Amino acid sequence: MQANTLLHLSLIQNAGPATIEKLVQALSLEQLDKLYYFSAKDLQALTGISSTLAHCIVSGLQDKKLLEQELTLLERYNVSCTTLYDPGYPALLKNIHLPPVVLYTQGRPLDYTKCVALVGSRKADRYGITIINKLIPELVAAGYTVVSGGALGIDTLAHQATLACAGSTVAVLGSGLLKPYPAANARLFNAIAEQNGTVVSSFSLQCSALAGNFPARNRIIAGLSSACIVIQAAEKSGALITARYALEQGREVGAVPGAIDNPLSAGCHKIISEGAALIASTQDILNLVSDSLPLRSVSLMQPIIKPLQQTIPQTPQEHILLYTQTPISFDELLIKTGLASTDLQDLLFNLQLDGLLEQNFMGLWKKS
Known part of the structure; x- marks a missing residue:
């Protein structure tokens, strides 16, 4: 069956989402399932992948024990496995670029419709605890599921506070579910799975927590x-990486400000200055994710320009520089300029090279 073939492919080293997508598109x-009868040359001819990768895939598919062991563990430990092509795959996550092909879950299925990610420093202090205790109860009351990464600090606090409010929370791990990381949170992960929440990973069941796993884990946190x-983050915090993934995926990004002399506020203040929404209350989050126009968008809308105060623009470049006097999105520029997407991209790139335009953290364009 195709689900097992997808699982088998995901277990093969170097056969990532991009490669598996090529195989699905080609066949x-x-x-x-016909892949089991293909030679390396067949795979190369079919997909254009390298000889090394083709041999790796053929060898991996010939290793029947690789799949059998994973299937045995899934059944023994009551772990669910959902593939990208299953109806139960989370819709929001499915919309990102190259989503994980396989998701392993314990607890409730990933059928949540309203999710907000709360991420931050592993070194959360009393202020971080205060913020979590302020935001979580109201988010839960509003029907939101809290997504985080299961790490120590803000992640742990977010999961614990949600459980304390009888809410649903999702912990996304950077390890396999049978080797939960951090080990100190194993009891917390069990509680999440037992109390209407979900523990999820895109890594094989016995995969250790490797440094290279965490970018993929952060993409899932943002994608769900x-x-x-962001609640408390130093200037180079991993939480900011998750925020950037969220931005790339077209999701809203916000941060809670803090004391200017606290290093754990530096990352939050940085992304706020670059366009992230300033979060001072739960209502700010609800405004951000509501179907109505977010408050952040209102503050960044292009003001009405009085014609008498401006030189009438003549060229597309002049129009762009006029519209970017305040931060503006690419989509808004498309509408205002009437240009084709590729033409606008080229003009923005050239104006950026000339030092006339800059793009901030939120992906908004502004005249330099």
């Missing part, structure tokens, strides 16, 4: 959520 999902809120 179709219904014909994917309609907004990512």
Whole structure:
């Protein structure tokens, strides 16, 4: 069956989402099982992948124990496995670029409709605890599921506070579910799975927590959520990476400000200065994720320009520089200029090279 073939492929080293997508597109999902009869040359001819990767895939598919062991563990430990092509795959996550092909879960299925990611420092202090205790109860009361990364600090506090409010929380791990990291949170992960929450990973069940796993884990945190809120983050905090992934995926990003002399506020203040929404209350988060126009967008809307105060623009470049006097999104520029997407991209790139335009953290364009 195709689900097992997808699982088998995901277990093969170097066969990532991009490679598996090529195979599915070349063969179709219904014909994917035929891969077991392909040679490395067949795979190369079919998909254009390298000889090394083709041999790696063929060798991996010939290793039947690789799949059998994973299937045995799934059944023994009551772990669910959802593939990208299953109906139960989270819709928001499915919309990101190259989503994980396989998700392993314990607890409730990933059927949440309203999710917000709360991320932050592993060294959370009393202020961080105060913020969590202020935001979480109201988010839960509003029907939101809290997504975080299961790490120590803000992540742990967010999960614990949500459980204390009888809310639903999702912990996304950077390790396999049978080797939960950090080990100190194993009891917390069990509680999440037992109390209407979900523990999820894109890594094989016995995969250790490797440094290279965490960018993929951060993409999932952002991808599952309609907004990512940073609570306490140093200037080079990993939480800011999650926020950037959220931005790239078209999700809302916000941050809670703090004391200017606290290093854990530096990252939050940085992204706020670059366009992230300032979060001072739960209502700020709800405004950010509501179907109505977010408050942040209102503050960044292009003001009405009085014609008598401006020289009438003549060229597309002049129009762009006029519209970017305050931060503006690419989509808004498309509408205002009437240019084709590729033409606008080229003009923005050239104006940026000339030092006339800059793009901030939120992806908004502004005249330098």
